[in-house]
Amino acid sequence: MSTVLVIGAGGVSSVCVHKMAFNPDIFSEIHLASRTKSKCDAIAASVKERAGVDVATYEVDAEEVPAMVKLIKTVGPELVVNLALPYQDLPIMDACLEAGVDYLDTANYEPKDEAKFEYKWQWAYHDRFKEAGLMALLGSGFDPGVTSVFTMWLKKHKLKTIRQLDILDCNGGDHGQAFATNFNPEINIREVTAPARHWENGEFVETPAMGKKVEFDFESVGTKNMYMMYHEELESLAKFNPELERARFWMTFGDEYIKHLTVLQNVGMTRIDPIKYKGQEIIPLQFLAAVLPKPETLGETTKGNTNIGVIATGEALDGSGEKTFYINNICSHEAAYEETGNQAVSYTTGVPAMIGSAMMVTGKWEGDGVFNMEEMDPDPFMEMLNDHGLPWQVKEMDGPVDF
Ligand code: NDP
Structure with a gap:
């Protein structure tokens, strides 16, 4: 209590x-x-x-x-x-x-x-x-948050070490708008327009934003284009898994989203430095965020699923050589809306925030200081995911990813 x-x-x-x-x-x-x-x-x-x-x-x-x-x-x-x-x-x-x-x-x-x-x-x-x-x-959301817990669960139960890690974030939902973001537009657009960075051989390698695209067939969604980008959990995952040879983050975007974003970027609307407008200082991205649909209004019209997970390759715990596992959650926008009045991107973040809070107030996770999710026991958190609307599944793959 x-x-x-x-x-x-x-x-x-x-x-x-x-x-x-x-x-x-x-x-x-x-x-x-x-x-x-x-x-x-x-x-x-x-x-x-x-x-x-x-x-x-x-x-x-x-x-x-x-x-x-x-x-x-x-x-x-x-x-x-x-x-x-x-x-x-x-x-x-x-x-x-x-x-x-x-x-x-x-x-x-x-x-x-x-x-x-x-x-x-x-x-x-x-x-x-x-x-x-x-x-x-x-970082007790989905990514960061659950993706870090998924990784540490694999490391506790399946793999002794992790050599390669890919985080795959797919939003297969359709909100019926020409252009809108599923969480705070300012933060979302800052993330997407920043240069891509991935971890390779002990350092971050920077490449142009949206420069690497791969097609992937997501269960319960279908085939989508996903783009390599930087995401903050790569920093904590690399810190707490020093054996990682490579770690990357991928997010799916539709062609319409990319088209609108490219235009907005080209005309300067995604800038985060202040400009003078009619004697007043404004930040173009903040102005853009103010005119875009509010993410919390998208719930009613968004249909489809999200599918977010982690593919990890490393030495199996049971000594059977190198193995690759894919662990993920599939979440329905409609079911999320029915239960809480919000779409699945808010749901997949808000539920882990509740679970992280539960871990702390019940004393299942404790410590003095500042901690990332990777430092905590994944098991009680994973149990609560199953019981509170974000069930997960894990399967073995034939081999490491080939992209
Ligand atoms: P929203 O923009 O919908 O909500 C943010 C809320 O914060 C608004 O109610 C806003 O107030 C309030 N706020 C802003 N500034 C202040 C302030 N100075 N004082 C008090 N309140 C303030 O964002 P989301 O709900 O989409 O996202 C919330 C957080 O979750 C963000 O930090 C986002 O980056 C993070 N997130 C994390 C994810 C993950 O998986 N880890 C995924 C998605 C989001 P007002 O209503 O007045 O604008």
């Missing part, structure tokens, strides 16, 4: 708060705060209707550390669950340190003026959390 304070009221938060409310034996009191209180109230109303649970709501600017500290002290939670944007990670971590409470998030800190996707800023908080006897868990 525990009290949690969730920050942010977008699609991911909505799923996580619903899932917490469905598990009152773990989360006895849920508090929800964000920049726009009406969005918290809308989530609270849906939770009341679907789960019969009351969620207390507040307005807060998470970048204002004193306001966050005051809110944390008023609520008295065991854990602060940061489901706002990556820009707020450090101020929320500062507030947690000052108020003496544990912290969890789903995306690494990003400076507003540079697309970096690096853990260095948050790893630098390790000693302060350790000295305070507090725990911070980083």
Whole structure:
């Protein structure tokens, strides 16, 4: 039984708060705060209707550390669950340190003026959390999050070491819009337009964005083009699996998405540096995000499945030589919407955020300091995935990937 304070009221938060409310034996009191209180109230109303649970709501600017500290002290939670944007990670971590409470998030800190996707800023908080006897868990979404747990589960149960790793993120959903992103547009477009980077022989190799495309047949989706890109879990996976010879991340994009993105990029709409417009400074990508469909409005029209997983090749634990395993989850947009009122991209992130929170408040995962998912025992987390809407499957493949 525990009290949690969730920050942010977008699609991911909505799923996580619903899932917490469905598990009152773990989360006895849920508090929800964000920049726009009406969005918290809308989530609270849906939770009341679907789960019969009351969620207390507040307005807060998470970048204002004193306001966050005051809110944390008023609520008295065991854990602060940061489901706002990556820009707020450090101020929320500062507030947690000052108020003496544990912290969890789903995306690494990003400076507003540079697309970096690096853990260095948050790893630098390790000693302060350790000295305070507090725990911070980083990246408890799907990717990062479940992909790291999948990898460590394979390493615990199937492979002694991992030589090659490929993360395959397929969204086979169709939302019926010409162009929209399935999670925060600003963060999504920053990720996609950044140069690709993959881990090879002890270092990151940089290649042009969207420069490598491969066709892959995804179960329950069909054949899709996937593109190699950088994703933040490559950094923690490489750190905690030093034997890795190669690790890559792939995401599927339809031709329409690529066409729109190329035009937007060519005309400068994806820039993240400020420009002067009518005497005011604006950031083109933030303006674009404001005019694009809000991800939380896509739920009703999105049909199809996501299929996200990890293919790992390495020396088998049982001494039978080199083996390759594919471990993945398939999630239906329609089923996610039916259960929580949100599409599967929010669902596949919000459920692991709830499970990571459950791991921390029940003490199944504990420690003093700042931790990545790779450092924790994968088993209890994997068990909860099966029980809470994200069942996974693992199968052996004939050999390593040939792309
Ligand atoms: P949304 O943009 O839908 O929601 C973000 C929420 O944060 C909004 O409610 C927003 O408020 C709030 N917010 C923004 N700034 C502040 C602030 N200064 N103070 C308080 N609240 C603030 O994003 P998503 O729900 O799609 O994503 C949430 C997080 O999950 C992001 O960090 C994203 O990167 C991450 N993510 C992780 C994934 C993973 O697999 N690991 C996958 C997908 C997303 P307002 O409503 O006023 O705008």
